[in-house]
Amino acid sequence: MKKIQIIILLLLAMASVDMSAKTLVVYYSYTGNCHEIVQTLTSQIDADTLRIYPVDKTQHYEANNYALGTQLLNAIYADPTNPDSYPAIDPVTISLDDYSNYIIVTPLWWSHMAAILQTYLFHHGSEMAGKNVGLIVSSHSSGISGVVADAQRLVPEAEWMGNALWINNANHPNRESLIRNWLIAIDYDNLTAEVKGDINGDGEVTIGDVTALIDMLLSGDANHPQADCNNDSEVTIGDVTALIDYLLSGSWGTSR
Template sequence: MKIVLSMLLSLCLTFTTASCDNDEPELSDTTEIENQGENGGENSDDPKTPSEHKTLIAYYSYTNNVERIVTELRSQINADIVEFEPAQKGLDYAANNYALGTQLLNAIKADPNSASSYPAIDNVDVDLAKYDMVIIACPLWWSQMAAPFQAFLFNYSSQMAGKNIGVIVSSASSGINGVVADAKRLIPEGNFIEPNLWIRSSQTFNAASLISTWLNDIHYNDLTSAVASIAAYINYLLL
């Protein structure tokens, strides 16, 4: 039995691993988790095909671009969704040439391992243990991940170890390498699925097509159904 389980776990890992311009920050509304529901397509190529797999979409949006992207993403897959917001409301991160946003990013860069370096965010009721995959979506600030979302990843990174992580970034023009680097620094034991999805602010109107292509590129259906099937079989053997 140990040999069988070892082979299955090895197979599971194989499936899960196959797969500087200054930009304006990208307002947000809720902190509760919303459930997408169970209505999926019947075609196996349809990303909404139901499966045992559980996906969480976690996001932060400043100018609503990311929120629009996430709304479209959730229409294409079965997933729960949670939005993270700064604890202090009404701050204008873009005022005075993004002075506050830059100040927050510099504080993190000065001591990225200290919780005090990150801005406070609202508490949310989310059990990350329920999910096999977490898709994170956030804006780029000055070629880095927006500070409030860095706070979320710092606070919850230990709960995302070993999970498949998809990354979606919105920016005005800068490339997203710095944001991806922040994500990998903050979730050192995450299994990052590539390619990442970069949607420029000017492309938000075309989010549906870009997301659909991305889901196919990362083999979302294959990834989720493979993990679910193997997990179910392991549970069956353990009965």
């Protein structure tokens, strides 16, 4: 009995309760186009947003034929693995752990990802490993292959949601339909659909979800859309047994 208690305690200690499989839109916008794109995007999907800001908000990146923007990018490409190569950004308090899907929205600067957003992804891109990541790029007219390469460098282990969406200046007024069609093309709804029993939001149902569910019940906060494993409209110990049953049998509601 004591052994079982110790095992349960160990499992509980290991449990990580991620309460949802949500989407976070991470973006930077200097002149406002990406901000408008994000507003349009979040009118079509349920997502939280994280806007990245540079520490120095006095800079005019476009001045002198975009000299400062160029200088920031040159510093990055001279030494891309050095944190000092990236411009300083305001601290971010949002934890990526709370999300399973991310959409990155960035301006294109000289065929690359805007330097400010590169800073954030340099430090946090690895936290998106194994998760669904989409990319939307806004440029005046240049093609986006360099930005896609930057995203792949900065978020190396992502499960990319199809091809990136490019919205150029001429198409910006049509962003509503462009974004809607892109979401259909990448099968966004299916990609991000929550999995019944996936309590910890890692996209699969395993023993980790049993411990997360027990943890949730012990914490008294059992309000999770995927936790009602036996479909009786409440979350109780019965859902833990239904979840264990599922793991043992491979399908929902077979035994007992």
